[in-house]
Amino acid sequence: MNSVQRTAAAVAFQETDRVPVIAQVFGHAATLAGVALDDYVRHGETLAACQVAAWRRYGYDAVFAVMDASVETEAMGSLLRYRPNQYPVVERYALADGRDCRELGLPDPQQAGRMPEMLKTLGILRRELGDEALVVGCVLGPFTLAAQLLGLETTLYLAIDDPPRLEQLMDFAAQVVISFGRAQLQAGAHLPVVFDPAASPAVVPASFFREFELPRLAQVFRALTAEGAAANWLHIAGPVAAILPYYAKAGVQIANVDYCVNVAEAAKLLPTTCLDGNIKSLTFVEGNPAGIESEAQSLLRMLRQRGGFVLSSGCEIPPESRPENIAAMVDAVRASG
Amino acid sequence: MNDSRMSSLIAAILDGDCAEAVSQAEHLVRGGARPQHIVIQGVEAAMTALDAKCTVQHFNLLEIMLAGRAVMEVMKFLYPTGMVTAESKATVLVASLEGDVHDLGKNILKIVLIGGGYHVVDCGKDCPLPKLVEAAETSRPLAVGISGLITSIIPSVRQVKDALLLRKLERVKVIAGGAALKQASPGELNVDFVAESAFDGLHYLDRIAGGTHE
Numbered sequence: 001m002n003s004v005q006r007t008a009a010a011v012a013f014q015e016t017d018r019v020p021v022i023a024q025v026f027g028h029a030a031t032l033a034g035v036a037l038d039d040y041v042r043h044g045e046t047l048a049a050c051q052v053a054a055w056r057r058y059g060y061d062a063v064f065a066v067m068d069a070s071v072e073t074e075a076m077g078s079l080l081r082y083r084p085n086q087y088p089v090v091e092r093y094a095l096a097d098g099r100d101c102r103e104l105g106l107p108d109p110q111q112a113g114r115m116p117e118m119l120k121t122l123g124i125l126r127r128e129l130g131d132e133a134l135v136v137g138c139v140l141g142p143f144t145l146a147a148q149l150l151g152l153e154t155t156l157y158l159a160i161d162d163p164p165r166l167e168q169l170m171d172f173a174a175q176v177v178i179s180f181g182r183a184q185l186q187a188g189a190h191l192p193v194v195f196d197p198a199a200s201p202a203v204v205p206a207s208f209f210r211e212f213e214l215p216r217l218a219q220v221f222r223a224l225t226a227e228g229a230a231a232n233w234l235h236i237a238g239p240v241a242a243i244l245p246y247y248a249k250a251g252v253q254i255a256n257v258d259y260c261v262n263v264a265e266a267a268k269l270l271p272t273t274c275l276d277g278n279i280k281s282l283t284f285v286e287g288n289p290a291g292i293e294s295e296a297q298s299l300l301r302m303l304r305q306r307g308g309f310v311l312s313s314g315c316e317i318p319p320e321s322r323p324e325n326i327a328a329m330v331d332a333v334r335a336s337g
Numbered sequence: 338m339n340d341s342r343m344s345s346l347i348a349a350i351l352d353g354d355c356a357e358a359v360s361q362a363e364h365l366v367r368g369g370a371r372p373q374h375i376v377i378q379g380v381e382a383a384m385t386a387l388d389a390k391c392t393v394q395h396f397n398l399l400e401i402m403l404a405g406r407a408v409m410e411v412m413k414f415l416y417p418t419g420m421v422t423a424e425s426k427a428t429v430l431v432a433s434l435e436g437d438v439h440d441l442g443k444n445i446l447k448i449v450l451i452g453g454g455y456h457v458v459d460c461g462k463d464c465p466l467p468k469l470v471e472a473a474e475t476s477r478p479l480a481v482g483i484s485g486l487i488t489s490i491i492p493s494v495r496q497v498k499d500a501l502l503l504r505k506l507e508r509v510k511v512i513a514g515g516a517a518l519k520q521a522s523p524g525e526l527n528v529d530f531v532a533e534s535a536f537d538g539l540h541y542l543d544r545i546a547g548g549t550h551e
């Protein structure tokens with residue numbers, strides 16, 4: 001089985017030759033190659049080269065054309081600050097001056113900001129790796145994109161002070177997400193992961209997720225499926241148990257579970273959805289291979305009968321992680337078969 | 338002792354109704370209540386009720402921010418030139434360290450601590466360690482609260498305690514929290530306490546401050 005077949009089988013709860021293992025290696029690929037993070041996130045060819053090199057070194061099942069959480073907002077007019085060897089941050093939000101989101105217009109993924117660089121990365125990765133590795137793009141969830149256009153605090157207050165304006169902004173954000181997601185699939189991605197940290201129950205109540213985000217996520221996933229996405233992967237960090245029951249309705253087929261989520265409980269709440277997770281991210285920095293191996297084996301044992309599982313970290317593997325810890329996670333699936 | 342006159346203020350804060358909370362505070366002041374009494378019996382009581390709702394599984398920023406916004410407006414009304422240090426439980430420094438430009442977690446901690454009766458000195462985000470230590474020398478806080486969203490600042494967090502020690506500020510406790518830092522243990526971070534949430538940090542401070550106002 002190649003990685004695409006293996007992952008597809010896990011998503012369908014079918015038999016696999018081994019459990020897929022996907023290390024959420026984004027900026028770590030730059031660290032590994034000795035490339036500054038601020039260069040990595042701006043140059044598609046560099047990003048692709050680092051991802052391929054990391055994939056060859058570790059042998060996991062997916063590569064990521066993930067830059068950072070500011071690609072869309074920068075393409076729509078937000079001003080970023082690039083700092084040496086760090087991910088960029090938003091210095092001035094596109095809608096900070098009270099502008100209406102309709103004034104921004106949909107960004108053209110072929111031209112706006114770093115979007116074309118990300119598309120370039122996806123094209124290179126797919127040409128070089130074919131189906132040997134799952135080629136994963138990245139879009140933000142509608143609420144997270146809204147927060148990246150307006151600032152999280154302002155966006156949260158908007159939910160209470162002016163819900164119709166927030167809904168309008170989120171509808172607009174959903175259109176941006178769909179347009180960028182389609183472009184990523186056309187450029188070569190097997191799927192874009194939908195990264196939606198602001199929709200975590202650590203930030204908003206589950207009722208907010210249900211009323212505001214769920215319908216728009218469903219719209220996004222329907223569009224991605226129609227465009228040929230291999231699967232619908234939703235990545236929300238933090239204590240997500242309260243919103244997991246809504247995932248099936250959103251069309252989620254791979255649900256990321258962070259370290260703080262009880263995996264057995266998640267498996268019960270999502271009986272037909274593939275889970276990915278959930279080794280603590282910091283363990284890849286502070287821990288050791290024996291600890292990773294033990295945690296990985298424990299997860300593999302717990303979910304062996306169930307299937308529908310991708311061994312992974314709970315969130316991004318930090319750039320400064322120890323390579324031997326990532327290798328230990330990959331080795332764990334090979335050892336257990 | 339509970340003060341029944343405070344119930345409307347508490348309800349308004351918990352509802353996140355800013356205007357109503359300030360209006361209730363005005364009403365209490367007109368009725369002769371002292372600001373410190375309103376803080377202890379009204380604002381702190383509201384934060385305690387919010388705390389009880391916010392367990393690890395049911396904690397969300399939106400609810401805290403809405404109540405926090407109301408708290409900040411009430412405090413601004415009660416203390417237009419800032420809270421009188423002598424009326425607080427203690428002083429706490431809060432910061433996000435150099436390299437970390439995310440300050441939402443720090444701001445939430447600040448709101449919770451102010452609502453909990455502490456005088457807070459905000460050293461801002463991306464704060465260099467020398468600036469933090471200098472502020473500690475000036476304000477002699479009970480504790481320093483560090484919020485961190487990214488793991489790469491952990492080496493800097495580890496230095497805080499020793500930097501304070503060098504300036505003979507060994508009595509100042511260091512607490513850490515935020516998405517990245519709460520994954521680690523106090524030993525790993527060389528701090529006195531790792532808070533699971535802003536309220537967890539407040540509980541710790543209340544324990545070491547003795548829970549009483551200065």
